[in-house]
Structure formats: structure tokens, C-alpha cells
Amino acid sequence: MTFEQYTLFAWGWIAVAVIVFIALLFITAPYGRHTKTTWGPLIDNKLGWFVMEFFVLAVLFFFLYKGTNTISLVNGIIVGFFALHYVNRSIIFPLRIQTNGKKMPLTITLMAMCFNLVNGFLIGYYLGEFVVYPVEWLLTPQFIIGTLIFAVGMFINWQSDNTLIHLRKPGETGYKIPQKGLFRYVSCPNLLGEVVEWAGFAILTWSLPGLAFFVWTFANLVPRAVSHHKWYQEKFPDYPKERKAVFPFIW
Numbered sequence: 518m519t520f521e522q523y524t525l526f527a528w529g530w531i532a533v534a535v536i537v538f539i540a541l542l543f544i545t546a547p548y549g550r551h552t553k554t555t556w557g558p559l560i561d562n563k564l565g566w567f568v569m570e571f572f573v574l575a576v577l578f579f580f581l582y583k584g585t586n587t588i589s590l591v592n593g594i595i596v597g598f599f600a601l602h603y604v605n606r607s608i609i610f611p612l613r614i615q616t617n618g619k620k621m622p623l624t625i626t627l628m629a630m631c632f633n634l635v636n637g638f639l640i641g642y643y644l645g646e647f648v649v650y651p652v653e654w655l656l657t658p659q660f661i662i663g664t665l666i667f668a669v670g671m672f673i674n675w676q677s678d679n680t681l682i683h684l685r686k687p688g689e690t691g692y693k694i695p696q697k698g699l700f701r702y703v704s705c706p707n708l709l710g711e712v713v714e715w716a717g718f719a720i721l722t723w724s725l726p727g728l729a730f731f732v733w734t735f736a737n738l739v740p741r742a743v744s745h746h747k748w749y750q751e752k753f754p755d756y757p758k759e760r761k762a763v764f765p766f767i768w
């Protein structure tokens with residue numbers, strides 16, 4: 518694939534994300550609290566998380582391995598940031614969540630794998646074939662500012678996931694109103710943290726696949742946060758009125 522073909526494909530993929538964003542404002546993806554039995558066969562929730570999220574790492578490493586570039590220090594650091602997030606999401610997160618006996622539609626796992634296939638390809642192919650970041654990149658404003666934003670986003674994401682996980686005692690599967698930290702301002706700081714994280718990644722790589730990954734994360738997670746927020750308001754009559762869905766004081 519030439520760089521021109523790759524660029525065209527990546528912009529097309531970003532355009533698809535915009536359509537998906539609009540669609541997800543009307544259709545709620547049926548997993549977690551929104552799980553439905555009308556979306557076909559179900560699989561174990563934890564297994565679903567592992568399969569769909571580990572897949573992106575496998576795809577990324579496949580294209581890095583197949584690529585002609587040698588892995589530079591900076592390319593290695595960028596891959597390391599990505600892998601840090603996805604080792605947590607695919608292995609540590611499913612082992613920690615209290616969702617024993619819960620299921621998710623296989624369709625969701627397969628759809629997420631398609632999303633991860635393209636995104637893993639875009640990042641892996643870019644680093645494996647097109648760009649070797651020089652060591653001087655580490656001192657650019659893009660890398661320094663992007664890395665700070667990435668780290669802040671990851672901290673918010675992990676801390677908020679942790680708060681949610683600890684709302685349940687072992688064996689419990691119901692829901693409570695989270696009250697700690699950024700939950701005072703928004704219903705879904707974990708999703709906010711993830712959006713911030715990938716904005717940081719887009720800045721620190723200053724790249725088209727980084728931008729595509731951010732746009733796709735935004736398109737998936739902002740509508741999901743809006744759905745979670747509506748769900749909380751319907752389920753809990755005493756839900757805090759001032760709390761927003763995902764962006765404090767805004768939305």
C-alpha cells in the first residue's frame with residue numbers, strides 16, 4: 518500500500534466514525550448495563566472484553582512485525598504507551614470487574630474486533646512502514662504535551678474504573694450511584710478519561726492514525742456516556758441534578 522492509498526483509507530475511516538457517532542446517539546450499544554438478548558447469541562462478559570480488546574494488540578504487533586522499519590526508541594515508546602492501555606483493558610480490567618454470570622452479545626465482540634482490526638492496522642502499518650520517529654521527537658512540544666495529556670487521561674480512566682469496580686462487594690451485580698472524585702461532575706469520568714487519553718496520543722504521535730483513533734474513541738464513548746447518564750437518571754430518582762454525562766458543566 519502506498520502512503521497516498523493509506524492516507525485516503527485513513528480519512529475514509531475517519532468519515533465512517535462521524536456517521537457511527539451520529540448513529541450511536543440514537544442506538545445504544547447493548548453491552549454492560551444496556552445488554553439485550555435481541556442482538557443474537559451471548560458470550561461471557563469477561564471473555565468478550567478479553568477477545569475484543571486483546572485483538573487490537575495482536576493486529577498492531579502483526580503489522581509492526583511484517584513492516585520493513587526497524588523499531589526506533591521513540592516508535593517503541595509509542596507502542597509501549599498503546600500496549601500499556603490495552604494490557605490493562607484486555608487482561609487486568611476483565612479480571613477485576615464484578616460481573617460474574619453477566620453476558621454480552623457476540624455481535625458486539627465481533628463489531629469491536631472489526632473496529633480494532635482497522636485501528637490496529639492503521640497504527641501498526643504507519644509505524645512499521647512509513648515513519649521512524651527520531652530520538653529528537655522526545656523533546657518536541659507535541660510529544661511532551663501529548664504525553665502529559667495521555668497520562669492525565671489514563672489516570673482519570675483507571676481511577677474512575679477503579680471507583681466503579683469497588684462499588685460492588687464480591688458476588689454483587691447491581692448498580693449504585695458513584696459519588697467519588699470526578700463522578701461529582703459527570704456520570705462517566707472513565708469514558709471522559711479515555712477520550713482525553715487518546716487525544717493525548719494523537720498529539721504525541723502528531724499522526725493521521727493517532728487522529729483516527731481519537732475520533733473513533735470519541736464517536737464510541739461520548740454517545741455511550743450519554744446513554745449511561747440517561748439510564749442513571751431513569752433508574753435513580755435521587756440522581757444528582759447538576760451532574761453532566763461526560764464533559765463537566767457542558768454535556
Ligand SMILES: NC(=O)c1ccc[n+]([C@@H]2O[C@H](COP(=O)([O-])OP(=O)(O)OC[C@H]3O[C@@H](n4cnc5c(N)ncnc54)[C@H](OP(=O)(O)O)[C@@H]3O)[C@@H](O)[C@H]2O)c1
Nearest residue numbers: 549550614615616681682684691692693707708711734737
Ligand atoms: N476505546 C473504546 O472505544 C472503548 C469502548 C468501550 C469501553 N471502553 C472502556 O472500557 C471501560 C468500560 O466501559 P463501559 O462503558 O463498559 O463502562 P461502565 O459501564 O462504566 O462499566 C465499567 C464497570 O463498572 C461496573 N459499573 C458501572 N457502573 C456501575 C454502578 N453504578 N454500580 C456498580 N457497578 C458499576 C460495570 O458493570 P456492568 O458491566 O455490570 O454494567 C463494569 O463492570 C471504560 O474504561 C471505557 O473507557 C473503551
